[in-house]
Amino acid sequence: MKRNYLHTVVWVTIGLLLSLLLMRWIPSPVIGDWQARPLDIIADVIAQPADSTNDVSLDSSSPHQIKQSQDSCPPGVTCIMDFANDSAQGMEPLYRALSQVNSLGRPVRIAVLGDSYIEGDIVTAKLRELLQKRFGGHGAGLVPITSDSPGFRHTIGHTFGNWESHHGNDHSGYSATWANITGHYFTPKQKAWVELRGEKKFLTLLDTCRNSSLYFSATASTTVVASVNGDDPQYFSVQPTTGVSALSVTGRIGRVRWEIPAGDSHITCYAASFDCDRGVLVDNYGLRSASGYHLALISDDMMRSFDAVRHYDLIVFAYGMNVASRNRKDYSAYIAKIRPTIERFKQNMPQTGFLIMSVADHEERTSDGFRTLPGILNLIAAQRQLAQDCNIAFWNLYEAMGGQGSVVEMAKNHEANLDYTHVNHKGGMRLGKLLFDAIEWGERQYEKSHPKQ
Amino acid sequence: MDEFLSNISLWFANHFPDISRDAVLHQLSYDAAAPMIFSSGVFLWLFAAFIMVYAALHRHTSARLMFVALFSYYFYYKSSGFYFFLLAVVTCSDFIIARAISRTASNAGRKWLVTLSLLIDLGLLAYFKYTNFFGHILENFTGNPFHDLDIFLPVGISFFTFQSLSYTIDVYRGKITPLSSLLDYAFYVSFFPQLVAGPIVRAADFIPQIRQPLVVTREMLGSGIWFIAVGLFKKAVISDYISINFVERVFADPSLYSGVENLFGVYGYALQIYCDFSGYSDMAIGIALLLGFRFNINFNSPYKSASITEFWRRWHISLSSWLRDYLYISLGGNRKGKVRQHLNLFITMFLGGLWHGASWNFVIWGSMHGIALSLHKIWMRLTGQKVGTPHKSRLTQLLSILLTFHFACFCWIFFRNRELDSSLQMISQIATNFQPQVALQLFAGYWKVFALMALGYLLHFVPDRIESSCRNAFVKLPAACYVLALVMLVWIVVQVKSSEIQPFIYFQF
Numbered sequence: 009m010k011r012n013y014l015h016t017v018v019w020v021t022i023g024l025l026l027s028l029l030l031m032r033w034i035p036s037p038v039i040g041d042w043q044a045r046p047l048d049i050i051a052d053v054i055a056q057p058a059d060s061t062n063d064v065s066l067d068s069s070s071p072h073q074i075k076q077s078q079d080s081c082p083p084g085v086t087c088i089m090d091f092a093n094d095s096a097q098g099m100e101p102l103y104r105a106l107s108q109v110n111s112l113g114r115p116v117r118i119a120v121l122g123d124s125y126i127e128g129d130i131v132t133a134k135l136r137e138l139l140q141k142r143f144g145g146h147g148a149g150l151v152p153i154t155s156d157s158p159g160f161r162h163t164i165g166h167t168f169g170n171w172e173s174h175h176g177n178d179h180s181g182y183s184a185t186w187a188n189i190t191g192h193y194f195t196p197k198q199k200a201w202v203e204l205r206g207e208k209k210f211l212t213l214l215d216t217c218r219n220s221s222l223y224f225s226a227t228a229s230t231t232v233v234a235s236v237n238g239d240d241p242q243y244f245s246v247q248p249t250t251g252v253s254a255l256s257v258t259g260r261i262g263r264v265r266w267e268i269p270a271g272d273s274h275i276t277c278y279a280a281s282f283d284c285d286r287g288v289l290v291d292n293y294g295l296r297s298a299s300g301y302h303l304a305l306i307s308d309d310m311m312r313s314f315d316a317v318r319h320y321d322l323i324v325f326a327y328g329m330n331v332a333s334r335n336r337k338d339y340s341a342y343i344a345k346i347r348p349t350i351e352r353f354k355q356n357m358p359q360t361g362f363l364i365m366s367v368a369d370h371e372e373r374t375s376d377g378f379r380t381l382p383g384i385l386n387l388i389a390a391q392r393q394l395a396q397d398c399n400i401a402f403w404n405l406y407e408a409m410g411g412q413g414s415v416v417e418m419a420k421n422h423e424a425n426l427d428y429t430h431v432n433h434k435g436g437m438r439l440g441k442l443l444f445d446a447i448e449w450g451e452r453q454y455e456k457s458h459p460k461q
Numbered sequence: 462m463d464e465f466l467s468n469i470s471l472w473f474a475n476h477f478p479d480i481s482r483d484a485v486l487h488q489l490s491y492d493a494a495a496p497m498i499f500s501s502g503v504f505l506w507l508f509a510a511f512i513m514v515y516a517a518l519h520r521h522t523s524a525r526l527m528f529v530a531l532f533s534y535y536f537y538y539k540s541s542g543f544y545f546f547l548l549a550v551v552t553c554s555d556f557i558i559a560r561a562i563s564r565t566a567s568n569a570g571r572k573w574l575v576t577l578s579l580l581i582d583l584g585l586l587a588y589f590k591y592t593n594f595f596g597h598i599l600e601n602f603t604g605n606p607f608h609d610l611d612i613f614l615p616v617g618i619s620f621f622t623f624q625s626l627s628y629t630i631d632v633y634r635g636k637i638t639p640l641s642s643l644l645d646y647a648f649y650v651s652f653f654p655q656l657v658a659g660p661i662v663r664a665a666d667f668i669p670q671i672r673q674p675l676v677v678t679r680e681m682l683g684s685g686i687w688f689i690a691v692g693l694f695k696k697a698v699i700s701d702y703i704s705i706n707f708v709e710r711v712f713a714d715p716s717l718y719s720g721v722e723n724l725f726g727v728y729g730y731a732l733q734i735y736c737d738f739s740g741y742s743d744m745a746i747g748i749a750l751l752l753g754f755r756f757n758i759n760f761n762s763p764y765k766s767a768s769i770t771e772f773w774r775r776w777h778i779s780l781s782s783w784l785r786d787y788l789y790i791s792l793g794g795n796r797k798g799k800v801r802q803h804l805n806l807f808i809t810m811f812l813g814g815l816w817h818g819a820s821w822n823f824v825i826w827g828s829m830h831g832i833a834l835s836l837h838k839i840w841m842r843l844t845g846q847k848v849g850t851p852h853k854s855r856l857t858q859l860l861s862i863l864l865t866f867h868f869a870c871f872c873w874i875f876f877r878n879r880e881l882d883s884s885l886q887m888i889s890q891i892a893t894n895f896q897p898q899v900a901l902q903l904f905a906g907y908w909k910v911f912a913l914m915a916l917g918y919l920l921h922f923v924p925d926r927i928e929s930s931c932r933n934a935f936v937k938l939p940a941a942c943y944v945l946a947l948v949m950l951v952w953i954v955v956q957v958k959s960s961e962i963q964p965f966i967y968f969q970f
Contacts, residue, residue: 010676010678011678012519012676012678013678013681014519014675014677014753016677017516017677017682018512018513019940020682021505021509021512022509022513023940023944024505024948024951025505028505031952044952045955045959045960047955049505049506052484052488052502054480054484128714157716157718158716159716159889160714160716373959373960373961374959375955420494425710425714426705426709426710426713432713432714
């Protein structure tokens with residue numbers, strides 16, 4: 009008869025359990041920078057001491073003067089904190105423009121400048137739709153001439169060809185002469201073209217536009233061709249310009265194609281647009297890996313000329329994710345580098361308001377589960393301080409989305425990616441709505457304090 | 462002496478933390494967010510308690526069967542809450558029906574009874590798994606809006622209903638005699654190692670083992686631990702790591718990535734799904750061996766297949782053989798002419814695809830395999846090639862393996878992407894925006910992912926004889942070495958499970 013090893017199974021199991029139990033008292037080895045995660049098989053059943061997290065204080069009450077709205081912030085809304093002084097370059101220009109949206113004679117414009125977090129019109133797509141539903145308008149706004157991943161942006165059909173692209177993250181070849189707020193510029197090769205098509209599938213109010221413009225700078229005369237809805241081409245003779253210029257076509261536009269037939273080093277293009285002539289436009293300038301440093305390259309002249317051809321009522325800075333690191337507490341060097349750029353923006357665009365949108369929840373996996381990178385909280389505090397120092401507005405996205413654990417929850421609901429950092433289109437919808445709620449609440453408070461005559 | 466005792470108690474107080482009663486109860490209760498899996502810590506604790514009682518009862522067969530069945534029901538409760546009653550419904554109804562079939566002489570009566578069993582089992586499956594899917598199909602036909610019903614999908618329902626059906630159909634076909642003990646049948650249907658994720662163990666294979674004297678041989682002990690270790694490594698190390706750090710993100714937004722990243726995302730997914738699924742099966746087979754039961758192998762290095770027909774003889778064998786024996790053959794198999802044979806093959810794979818989930822992407826996946834199997838049948842007829850017989854030329858054999866692997870990968874694109882648009886986007890990126898220059902940066906940026914992928918594929922393609930030699934050598938090790946090997950493996954699993962997430966890398970292309 010064969011020997012029965014059933015009892016050995018018992019001993020192996022008990023041996024394994026005891027050995028693993030023992031591991032909790034053995035220090036985790038450290039190899040170079042890497043420390044092994046502790047192995048503790050009773051961690052899940054140990055009574056936890058009372059929570060003693062030393063979060064950086066991020067409450068809304070500030071010791072400094074904040075331009076407070078009249079009513080306290082309602083539940084479910086994370087209000088924008090407006091640190092504007094008399095220059096009123098916080099939220100006021102936007103609220104003022106929104107209150108006059110029907111008599112303004114131009115669309116109210118918002119630009120959101122950020123990194124990969126907003127790439128693909130994430131966050132801004134829903135914000136735009138909600139603002140356009142409330143205040144009127146349609147169209148996806150400005151689109152840089154080319155994109156690394158045009159299919160990722162669902163709010164516009166975007167195809168292009170024969171361009172040489174330069175962007176703010178290029179180690180070399182990104183010339184300060186052409187640096188502009190889109191973070192990109194493009195030089196045409198022969199028969200360079202870009203085409204924008206309205207979209208119906210993703211969100212509403214994106215299928216047609218009233219106006220499409222091509223933004224460029226030219227140092228010599230050249231010809232640009234535009235074609236609307238596949239109709240006969242319109243020829244534009246472009247003369248040398250100083251700063252940024254725009255060519256426009258109008259009508260009920262479902263599809264527009266801009267083309268530069270001759271490969272021409274005398275023209276530099278920035279973007280094409282899919283705009284409305286009334287209501288609200290939201291432009292998305294997402295630049296992967298950007299931290300905002302590339303904005304320092306933009307000359308005063310470029311800022312002013314961009315403002316002249318496409319004035320923004322609000323510019324949102326949505327950077328920070330690419331400078332955040334786990335345990336970094338001191339972001340003063342980052343702030344010091346960014347602050348002069350914001351000040352220059354303010355000087356060169358005196359009728360524009362500015363808002364810093366904080367970084368979002370970014371979690372890391374530890375042996376105790378997920379937690380927000382401690383450095384993120386420090387960065388948010390620094391961003392708020394920056395807004396305060398620059399006398400502009402600040403919106404705490406981290407708090408709005410739910411703070412600690414929120415991105416993990418979003419990942420479970422398929423609203424965020426499994427890097428526990430980036431939200432996807434679905435998650436972007438939720439965040440866009442949160443920003444809309446904050447803006448709408450602020451606008452209502454503005455209306456109360458500035459009743460129409 | 463007092464001082465000594467107080468020192469000891471102080472040492473314990475310092476080194477042994479308070480165990481929270483609530484936390485223990487929480488761990489032992491059903492948690493929808495954390496269904497019970499073999500690679501969890503709580504399973505190890507429960508299994509340790511279980512195996513002691515199991516061994517103590519080894520000479521008391523009925524008591525042991527009762528204990529295992531109760532533990533299995535508890536295991537199912539940990540996975541699906543109070544839906545464990547479904548197990549009881551399937552068990553009781555099929556037990557009664559099988560006995561009725563064996564007592565019924567008339568063919569019509571037997572047919573009616575087996576149909577009843579099919580209606581109950583497939584009815585449960587249809588309700589819990591496919592109601593919303595069929596609702597939306599009806600919506601398309603009738604135009605009446607259909608709102609999703611909030612129906613919980615009980616874990617493993619696809620497995621235990623198929624398992625129980627194999628019993629009633631085999632009794633109907635006269636292949637096995639029905640059990641006289643409800644306990645034995647409950648033990649078979651609920652046996653926890655294979656309960657929630659297979660393999661689908663056939664009644665004919667398992668039932669004869671139930672009341673055999675309980676013996677775990679030296680070979681079963683060593684092989685059991687080998688299978689558990691291999692399965693744990695495949696599932697909790699390779700599959701989990703490459704999934705969270707690379708594969709999932711590519712599939713989340715294929716258009717964000719170049720063709721080369723998408724292609725490696727697909728290769729990664731092919732490995733991930735194999736390691737995840739076969740790893741869990743391996744653990745089930747290993748645990749069953751430690752309890753004195755033998756299951757058939759469920760995955761046999763499927764990517765070594767030189768044809769799609771061979772692939773389905775190596776991939777999820779318990780399902781493919783179930784579909785062959787109970788669906789394909791029931792449809793007439795190859796007995797009703799060539800055209801019907803191809804149609805039967807297609808229907809089998811179409812429904813096999815649907816079995817994987819209530820969504821069109823699975824149907825597309827199953828249909829693609831069905832068509833490929835059909836075409837391969839024609840090819841075999843034309844060339845006289847036999848399945849599983851290697852080609853004479855090594856080059857032809859290698860090319861056949863590569864072709865089969867890439868076809869399987871191509872189909873995985875449709876399996877993994879819920880939306881057809883995402884699948885087409887992925888294929889378009891690979892075909893039109895490949896950007897091969899990104900490859901080196903990709904390997905450097907994600908070197909851990911690619912090292913694990915290379916290791917995974919390397920281990921997969923290791924010749925069978927080397928794998929057998931390794932297993933035989935492992936089996937011969939003393940038991941203490943098993944403990945050591947498992948401790949090391951668990952330590953690695955913990956490092957991987959709680960490792961930092963590889964941040965996104967955006968390559969410029």
